[in-house]
Amino acid sequence: MSNNSNNGTSPVQEFEYKAEMKQLLDLIVHSLYTHPEIYLRELISNASDALSKVRFNALTDQEMLDKEVDLAIRITIDPKEMTFVIEDSGVGMTEEELIANLGTVAKSGTLGFMQSLKEQQKQLDGNLIGQFGVGFYSVFMVTEEVTVETRSSHPGSQGFRWRSGGQGTYTIEKIDKAERGTKISFKFKEESKEFAEEYRVEQIVKKYSNFVDFPIYLGEKQLNSITALWQRSKNELKDEEVNEFYKFIANDYQDPLDYLPVSVEGMVTFKALLFLPKEAPPEMLYRQGELENHGPQLYVKKVLIQNECRDLLPEYLRFIAGVVDTEDLSLNVSREVVQSSPVMAKIRQILTGKILGWFESLAKEQPEKFKTFYKAFGPIIKIGLNTDFTNREKLIELLRFESTKTVDGEYVTLKEYSERMGADQKEIYYHSGTSKGQLLAHPNLEYFQEMGIEVLLLSDPVDVFVIPSIHEYDKKPLKSIEKADIDFSKKNKETPEPIAENLLSPVLQLFRETLGEGVEDVIESHRLVNSPVTLVSGKDGLDSQMEKMMKMMRSDMPAGKRILEVNTAHPIIRNLAGLISADPSNPLIVTAMKQLYEGALFLEGGLDSTTGFLSRMNELIEAATLSR
CATH class of the missing domain: 3.40.50.11260 (Rossmann fold)
Structure with missing residues (x-):
């Protein structure tokens, strides 16, 4: 950091971006994004967040700066000069917040994620940019230099100006700024001058930001249609409008698979508009705890209280997107109060019932849509069987x-x-x-x-x-079907007769001696038709797939012993019985028995080493091809 004078007024402090920040900016601007128009969506999204925070803070902070100022986003453009200004009356930033928000990588792992995309020569979809906390920097796709002027809503706050060309450094200086909020201004690059045209700005706002909860003005003209869709009755909702609202709140590029309006009056009163996405993000299916921090938005009297309210739904339903708005909570409700509130518990109970009823209706009335839903979210729904015992029977039917x-x-x-x-x-x-x-x-x-x-x-x-x-x-x-105590007493008449009892006992005994402690037992099979042997679990043992999953979670877990079942009607077993009768010490017998056992292990993915298996296979092929 270095200090430069500013015509004798306040000093300009110059800061250097950290190495990973430089790399990130370079990736964003030059490598990954194909839709520069999303810079405007991200700037509007940041302004909307700032306005939501200030509106929430106003409920409890009586000393807040400019308490009566209208909450709005204002855009000014000059097509001739190719300049752009966006200003909000939101929460603003202190100097520390400027450095934290605009000078560092917002989320750990972001750089590595984007670097891997570059290495795979993939381009980021515009919808991903906001998810990784790098939305503001998308502005460098359309300009060479950005100026941010801001003042925090805290009483006695100071104004600051942040400026950067998105290369190696940025500067911060104190300024006189009369009102709280943030103003961002820059000049477009020549190749981006289309974004200085009124029609283009209006087009982008309608596409991405039509449902922002605050008015967006271009000059005197309001560009967005602020509307609380969830307050409307079902027959007033239009699919096209609802689909666009979903894309806005869920940051999804696809239409939802289906949506559910909810209106409840009684012990609790609330309205909701819930959405079923078409696809589940892979991390939601396979990353431990990914669902924990998801949930619909919680509004109280049309004021956004929590963006991801996980207390509204049980974990296995938190892939549902949407909005829930109630009048039965106070506007200044805290996170702790939300968690322990009987009102929230009741809303959660009602919503869970409504959602499961929604799934049942889809299954009966729109089976193809239900199939799409189940293919995407079936693994998550199943989690509820072991966590939501109240609705267990409904889940089993799904x-x-x-x-x-x-x-x-x-x-x-x-x-x-x-x-x-x-x-x-x-x-x-x-x-x-x-x-x-x-x-x-x-x-x-x-x-x-x-x-x-x-x-x-x-x-x-x-x-x-x-x-x-x-x-x-x-x-x-x-x-x-692996359990050894299943009744296999019935068989088709065409099944070959098993070998005689006097031949069977020596075969089973020699199998036991050969495999030793590797198996729990060797018994005659009644389940096999075409195969010579198979492995099954004992009556009290784990099924093989369950054991495999347990071992994945606990690498030190010892393998359980299995029962080897032998098909005494199979030609290989008949041949072995003949070899034992002729010469029980024939080394080929032991080789064949070990190979049969390890083949059964191999089939179910339980063979740890293939060296001995391959060696014995060659030995048996050699014996089979020996010229007589």
């Missing part, structure tokens, strides 16, 4: 599954499965794995396929934690 009887892209409910079960079937069967294709190829499914028994195919990682907790549906137990 569940959808692939099964051995569904075609690709179609699903079955537990109700549908239960209704089409055979008269002799007493249990609902499921099979867990990584994909439908992998599950359908698994030996453990062979008996069920042969007998025409439907099995639910669970390939969502969340399923292994959620579905076993249901225990039963319609008085029918849910059971993993």
